[in-house]
Amino acid sequence: MEQPVITPLPQAASLEIASLKAKLDQQQQEYSKFPRVLRITSASTKAADHAAYLRYWIDRIAMVGNNNYPEEARQKSLYGDLRFAVTLLPNGTVDSVELLLSSGQRVLDQAAIRTVRLASPFAPFPPEIKQWDKLEIIRTWRFVPGNHLNTIN
Secondary structure, three states: OOOOOOOOOOHHHHHHHHHHHHHHHHHHHHHHOOOOEEEEOHHHOOOHHHHHHHHHHHHHHHHHHHHOOOHHHHHHOOOEEEEEEEEEOOOOOEEEEEEEEOOOOHHHHHHHHHHHHHHOOOOOOOHHHOOOOEEEEEEEEEEEOOOEEEEEO
């Protein structure tokens, strides 16, 4: 049986391959610098690795929010739903708070931001989610009659 003849690539092709490998290496290095963010939405709330931390976070927000329900909302019977994204760092501090969908009531939107600030810092990430650089929790907050704050999916 005859051995196949392997011919070397032309120099231009070898240079092109080397250039592409260098670009790939550079892109991989740049990508590795992006923070790893665990995003928790209503669709992902059942995952065992972060379910307990999410339950803790929701309970803390509800307690602080209900203890600091906005007086203006009480007096004017203002109610509504809003959607927020809260990003936490591994040590439990708040990195950002972003209003995704307003309630239509400025006082309620501001109360939600205030609630996050009052409730922070949160507990550091547990070992199950410690590998993430950030935790983004996206929830709907509901200010309801009876002057209660609930977070829902």
